[in-house]
Amino acid sequence: MKKQLFTTFALVSALSASAAMAQQKMDDMKGTDMAKKPAVSTPITHMAKGTVKKIDAKTGWVLMAHEPVNSMNWPAMTMSFKAKDKSLLDKLAVDKKVDFGFVKEGEDYLMTIVK
Numbered sequence: 001m002k003k004q005l006f007t008t009f010a011l012v013s014a015l016s017a018s019a020a021m022a023q024q025k026m027d028d029m030k031g032t033d034m035a036k037k038p039a040v041s042t043p044i045t046h047m048a049k050g051t052v053k054k055i056d057a058k059t060g061w062v063l064m065a066h067e068p069v070n071s072m073n074w075p076a077m078t079m080s081f082k083a084k085d086k087s088l089l090d091k092l093a094v095d096k097k098v099d100f101g102f103v104k105e106g107e108d109y110l111m112t113i114v115k
């Protein structure tokens, strides 16, 4: 009996939680472009600061020692990003510290902005 009551309670909480979440989502979308346009998944651009470690001009892969990225929940680390287009590489040089933006694309991180 006790167990059954608990199960019912858990179910009701789960249902109201998801209803609340759905409501929250709607509120978030109000006044944004997403509310008007059909849902096209636009990748989020994450901004980071980092020092260029290596550049592979042939493949466009760049090794970066980046500072923590809060929007990704990342600590500081050294990892590779793929430059979205080769013109971004012109703004990079080994040991240069840059602000850059990237998006997650499949399993890769695509560098889309270099400041």
Ligand SMILES: [Cu+2]
Pocket: 066, 074, 077, 078, 079
């Ligand atoms: Cu990283």
